[in-house]
Amino acid sequence: MITTEASPVLVATEADDITADMVITELNRLDVPVVRFNPADIGTDLSVSARFGTCPAPVAGHVRTPSRTASLAHVRAVYWRRPTWPTFPGLGHDDAQFAAAQVRYGLGGALYALDGPVWVNHPLRVAAADYKPAQLALAQRLGLAVPPTIVTNDPHDAREFVSIHDRVIYKTLRWTPYQRDGVPVTGWADPVTAAEIDESLRVAPHLFQAVVDKVADLRVLIVGRQVFAVRITSGLLDWRKDYSALSYSVVDLPAPVERALLAYLDHYGLRSGSFDLSEDQKGDLWWLLSL
Structure with missing residues (x-):
C-alpha cells in the first residue's frame, strides 16, 4: 500500500482509457504521485472518508484503492476523465437507485468540495457547459459564426x-x-x-x-492557454463515420477565433476543452460543437 501525502494527482476514469494511460505515464515520468480510480469500483476496490468541521482543512480524509491512498487535504490536481458510476446490478431496483445516488452525492460531493486542486475539468462546470443551445448562444455572443x-x-x-x-x-x-x-x-x-x-x-x-458548405473540418483542443488545431479533410458530411478516409494537417487558428474559444472556456471556468469547427469555401470558420 502506497500512502500518497505529497500532493498527488487524482485521476478519475473508467478502466480502459488510453488517453488517461498516456497522461499517467507522463506524470510518472515527472515523478508526480498518481492515484487512479473509477467511482464504479466503490466497495472493496475503492473507499472514501471525508471529514468536515473537525480539522484545520475544510475537507480532510482520504481516497483509498487496493494499491494507493491519497490524502484529500493534499490533492494538487484532479483529472476527471470519463469516470463511470456504479449501477449495483446485484441489488433490487429501488436499493440500486438509492445506493447509486449515495455514491454520486457522497463520493462525488466530497471530491467536488475540494477547492484547492486544479480541476481538468470540474464536473459541475462541465455539466453547466453541456447544453448545446447554451453553447450556440455563447458562441454567437463571442463573435463566432453559427450556422x-x-x-x-x-x-x-x-x-x-x-x-x-x-x-x-x-x-x-x-x-x-x-x-x-x-x-x-x-x-x-x-x-x-x-x-x-x-x-x-x-x-x-x-x-x-x-449545412455549412465546407471544404474541411477542424478539431481544436485547448489545454490551459495552449491551443492545438488540426484540419481534417474527408469529403464526408460527418467525418467521424470513416476515420480511414481522413487526412490531417496541423494549422494555426485566426487570432479572433482563438480568443473567442479561450473566452468560451473562461466563461464556464474550464481549463481544457475540445471544439469542432467547419471551414467554408471562403476560408471562414463556423462553430459546430464544444465537447
Missing part, C-alpha cells in the same frame, strides 16, 4: 426551417447509450428532409442545423 439552427418539438416549425434552407442535418442534443433491436447505434449528423418530419417529433426537442 442557422433550430431546437424544436413543433413539427410545423421544423418543416418550415428545413424548407427554408437548402440542406439541413439533424443532431442529437446529447449523446446517450442507445440500442435498436439489441444493436448499439450512435447519432451521426444526418441529412433530413421536410417530408421525414412527422408528429412523433412532438415527443422531445430536436436540433436541426443548416
Whole structure:
C-alpha cells in the first residue's frame, strides 16, 4: 500500500482509457504521485472518508484503492476523465437507485468540495457547459459564426426551417447509450428532409442545423492557454463515420477565433476543452460543437 501525502494527482476514469494511460505515464515520468480510480469500483476496490468541521482543512480524509491512498487535504490536481458510476446490478431496483445516488452525492460531493486542486475539468462546470443551445448562444455572443439552427418539438416549425434552407442535418442534443433491436447505434449528423418530419417529433426537442458548405473540418483542443488545431479533410458530411478516409494537417487558428474559444472556456471556468469547427469555401470558420 502506497500512502500518497505529497500532493498527488487524482485521476478519475473508467478502466480502459488510453488517453488517461498516456497522461499517467507522463506524470510518472515527472515523478508526480498518481492515484487512479473509477467511482464504479466503490466497495472493496475503492473507499472514501471525508471529514468536515473537525480539522484545520475544510475537507480532510482520504481516497483509498487496493494499491494507493491519497490524502484529500493534499490533492494538487484532479483529472476527471470519463469516470463511470456504479449501477449495483446485484441489488433490487429501488436499493440500486438509492445506493447509486449515495455514491454520486457522497463520493462525488466530497471530491467536488475540494477547492484547492486544479480541476481538468470540474464536473459541475462541465455539466453547466453541456447544453448545446447554451453553447450556440455563447458562441454567437463571442463573435463566432453559427450556422442557422433550430431546437424544436413543433413539427410545423421544423418543416418550415428545413424548407427554408437548402440542406439541413439533424443532431442529437446529447449523446446517450442507445440500442435498436439489441444493436448499439450512435447519432451521426444526418441529412433530413421536410417530408421525414412527422408528429412523433412532438415527443422531445430536436436540433436541426443548416449545412455549412465546407471544404474541411477542424478539431481544436485547448489545454490551459495552449491551443492545438488540426484540419481534417474527408469529403464526408460527418467525418467521424470513416476515420480511414481522413487526412490531417496541423494549422494555426485566426487570432479572433482563438480568443473567442479561450473566452468560451473562461466563461464556464474550464481549463481544457475540445471544439469542432467547419471551414467554408471562403476560408471562414463556423462553430459546430464544444465537447
